[in-house]
Amino acid sequence: MPDRTVLRVDGLDVHAGSTPLLQDVSFAIDRGERVGLIGESGSGKSLTALSVMGLLPEGLGATGDVRLAARTPAEHNLLALGERALARMRGDGMSMVFQEPMTALNPTMRVGAQVAEVMLLHRTRSRRAARERAVELLEQVGLPDPAHVARAYPHELSGGQRQRVVLAIALANDPALLICDEPTTALDVTVQATVLDLVVRGVEARQAALLFITHDLGVVATVCERVLVMYGGRIVEAGPVQDVFGDPRHRYTQGLVAASDLSGADGRRERARLPTIPGSVPPAGRFPAGCVFRTRCAHATDVCATPPPWTPRGEHPAGATAYGYACFHPAGGEEDG
Amino acid sequence: MLLRVAHRLTVLLVSLALASVVVFAFMRVLPGDPARVALGVNASEEAVRALRTQFGLDRPVLVQYVDWVGGLLTLDPGVEFLSRAPIGPQIADRLLVTAWLVVSAMLLALVVAVPVGLWMALRHRHWDGIVLSGLSQVGVAVPAFLAGILMISVFAVRLGWLPSGGWVVPAQDPVGFARRLAMPALSLALVQGAVLARYVRSAVLDVLREDYLRTARAKGLRPVQALVRHGLRNAAVPVVTVLGLQLATLLIGAVVVERVFVVPGLGSLLLDSVAKRELLTVQAVVMVLVVAVLVINFVVDLLYLLIDPRLRTGAR
Numbered sequence A: 001m002p003d004r005t006v007l008r009v010d011g012l013d014v015h016a017g018s019t020p021l022l023q024d025v026s027f028a029i030d031r032g033e034r035v036g037l038i039g040e041s042g043s044g045k046s047l048t049a050l051s052v053m054g055l056l057p058e059g060l061g062a063t064g065d066v067r068l069a070a071r072t073p074a075e076h077n078l079l080a081l082g083e084r085a086l087a088r089m090r091g092d093g094m095s096m097v098f099q100e101p102m103t104a105l106n107p108t109m110r111v112g113a114q115v116a117e118v119m120l121l122h123r124t125r126s127r128r129a130a131r132e133r134a135v136e137l138l139e140q141v142g143l144p145d146p147a148h149v150a151r152a153y154p155h156e157l158s159g160g161q162r163q164r165v166v167l168a169i170a171l172a173n174d175p176a177l178l179i180c181d182e183p184t185t186a187l188d189v190t191v192q193a194t195v196l197d198l199v200v201r202g203v204e205a206r207q208a209a210l211l212f213i214t215h216d217l218g219v220v221a222t223v224c225e226r227v228l229v230m231y232g233g234r235i236v237e238a239g240p241v242q243d244v245f246g247d248p249r250h251r252y253t254q255g256l257v258a259a260s261d262l263s264g265a266d267g268r269r270e271r272a273r274l275p276t277i278p279g280s281v282p283p284a285g286r287f288p289a290g291c292v293f294r295t296r297c298a299h300a301t302d303v304c305a306t307p308p309p310w311t312p313r314g315e316h317p318a319g320a321t322a323y324g325y326a327c328f329h330p331a332g333g334e335e336d337g
Numbered sequence B: 001m002l003l004r005v006a007h008r009l010t011v012l013l014v015s016l017a018l019a020s021v022v023v024f025a026f027m028r029v030l031p032g033d034p035a036r037v038a039l040g041v042n043a044s045e046e047a048v049r050a051l052r053t054q055f056g057l058d059r060p061v062l063v064q065y066v067d068w069v070g071g072l073l074t075l076d077p078g079v080e081f082l083s084r085a086p087i088g089p090q091i092a093d094r095l096l097v098t099a100w101l102v103v104s105a106m107l108l109a110l111v112v113a114v115p116v117g118l119w120m121a122l123r124h125r126h127w128d129g130i131v132l133s134g135l136s137q138v139g140v141a142v143p144a145f146l147a148g149i150l151m152i153s154v155f156a157v158r159l160g161w162l163p164s165g166g167w168v169v170p171a172q173d174p175v176g177f178a179r180r181l182a183m184p185a186l187s188l189a190l191v192q193g194a195v196l197a198r199y200v201r202s203a204v205l206d207v208l209r210e211d212y213l214r215t216a217r218a219k220g221l222r223p224v225q226a227l228v229r230h231g232l233r234n235a236a237v238p239v240v241t242v243l244g245l246q247l248a249t250l251l252i253g254a255v256v257v258e259r260v261f262v263v264p265g266l267g268s269l270l271l272d273s274v275a276k277r278e279l280l281t282v283q284a285v286v287m288v289l290v291v292a293v294l295v296i297n298f299v300v301d302l303l304y305l306l307i308d309p310r311l312r313t314g315a316r
Helices: A045-053 A083-089 A111-121 A127-140 A146-151 A159-171 A189-206 A217-223 A241-246 A251-260 B002-029 B034-039 B045-054 B061-073 B087-122 B127-141 B144-158 B174-208 B211-219 B223-260 B266-276 B279-307 B309-313
Strands: A005-016 A019-030 A034-038 A060-068 A094-097 A177-181 A209-214 A226-231 A234-240
Touching: A005 A045, A005 A209, A019 A045, A019 A060, A019 A209, A019 A234, A034 A045, A034 A217, A045 A060, A045 A094, A045 A177, A045 A209, A094 A159, A094 B211, A111 A127, A111 A146, A111 A159, A111 B211, A127 A146, A127 A159, A159 A189, A159 B211, A177 A189, A189 A209, A189 A217, A209 A217, A217 A241, A217 A251, A226 A241, A226 A251, A234 A241, A234 A251, B002 B061, B002 B279, B034 B045, B034 B279, B061 B279, B087 B127, B087 B174, B087 B223, B087 B266, B087 B279, B127 B174, B144 B174, B144 B223, B174 B223, B211 B223, B223 B266, B223 B279, B266 B279, B279 B309
Parallel strands: A034 A209, A034 A226, A094 A177, A177 A209
Antiparallel strands: A005 A019, A005 A060, A226 A234
């Protein structure tokens, strides 16, 4: 694992009993790199994040290799670590912001104490310094009158303010990896932009790696440099945001980009039909063998019944899994000759 | 916060006033002249009239009510019709006995139910959690008096380890006191403990599903740490509700268990007074029970405010 790599996931499989939920998920994130993970609901984005954090729900099992270079070099496979060792890394070397800010904070504990707790827990600061640092962090995430907010209870704050507090908690110990799971989906559009900006500034200031989960392509385009496209528990395409969105190869990505492109509907008098991907995401574990997208793909042929190999599209510092696709009949291939 | 406390206090005082009217009115509405009832059918008309005059039963109802409430407020509910024994000291003695019984039963239930409930919640998918949960269901279904009778037949009659009933004052004979307290307290605690454990279990299971517990895990707390630091205080709200209800139930339920174990508590006094047709004593005991229940509810309300800051402002 190269020095600059913070997180490397290799051949991650997640299953509930005999039902596979994630298959052969592989990717790496470098220091200071901001990577988006997109896909429809049920594609396995959150499971990927929870596997890295070691917070999979009871009853789900994960195999593969997940390595994190944070405080210590990436000597251990996180999936093989015990709860005690993993707990030491959570909130310190890696941290996570969840989707629903309204319920993410303990309603019976003051906000400042909840921020300070993560520093006391990992002994990164003394009791007094942690309290002072908590107020500083609240100020950094743009909360007005941070000393007052620190003494408030979560119910006295709005959703956007609470998500800033959660972000302050996640950044408190200067993690090497920050995972955000749809952090702005539950927020007002006007608040979204500021929170996204805070996320980007937070990881930039710390040279942290960012894994940003969303289903909103616009959000990925503003926050991330690189994107992973997930469908049916597999990564089907990866690469720099501009290339993947501007010139998608995988047929699923192509559909996703088309469905997100509202320029056709803009400014016209007649109502243009919004493009959609035909069919719907099958329930977990019911994806077809071979290419997971072939049942909804207009280009599928018999060969798609076998798993499509990963086709690298170009060189990328983060490795072969960083830029490429898994499709037998890629889009844009005609021009390439 | 202060406003909330003042509000709850007002509710308490109004309830107390209403309760006193209801208790007083109810006893007066009962058929039969209290003096006649107390003296029996063979008493002469003069004797009945004398008793009525003496206890002021011939005065207007409103005057009697004010007089009665005044007596209660000065902790002097009067004397018995026949023996002329003052009612106040009797109630105080009996209340102390019942308080011993109820408080020790509640503490016993609490000490057992909280850890057992926690265990049932944390192990709800494992065999031991399921077995405990099943046992607690059985505990809920057994009435306290039946548990008491079973215990007497085993520990007092067959094994002879404990006296089957009676009471001594703790200062007089601490060991004898404890031996006599054990079975009645245990039989009351059994049912309450089982109910309480089930509530603790479901409250903890609810909390375990909360997002903020996942946040706590993401901070680096191990599962049990996260539950203790972030879950228990939140789980306490529904548990305190049940605790309050249970204390009230115990107070009333003690009446039956006191009968089984021949314990001279408030319940025994109530039943005896009813049998002797001592209207004033019955009224006073009922009022004491009502006050106790209302005060328990008041304290529970205050505890809510302490536990959950959201309730202090009424916001969600």
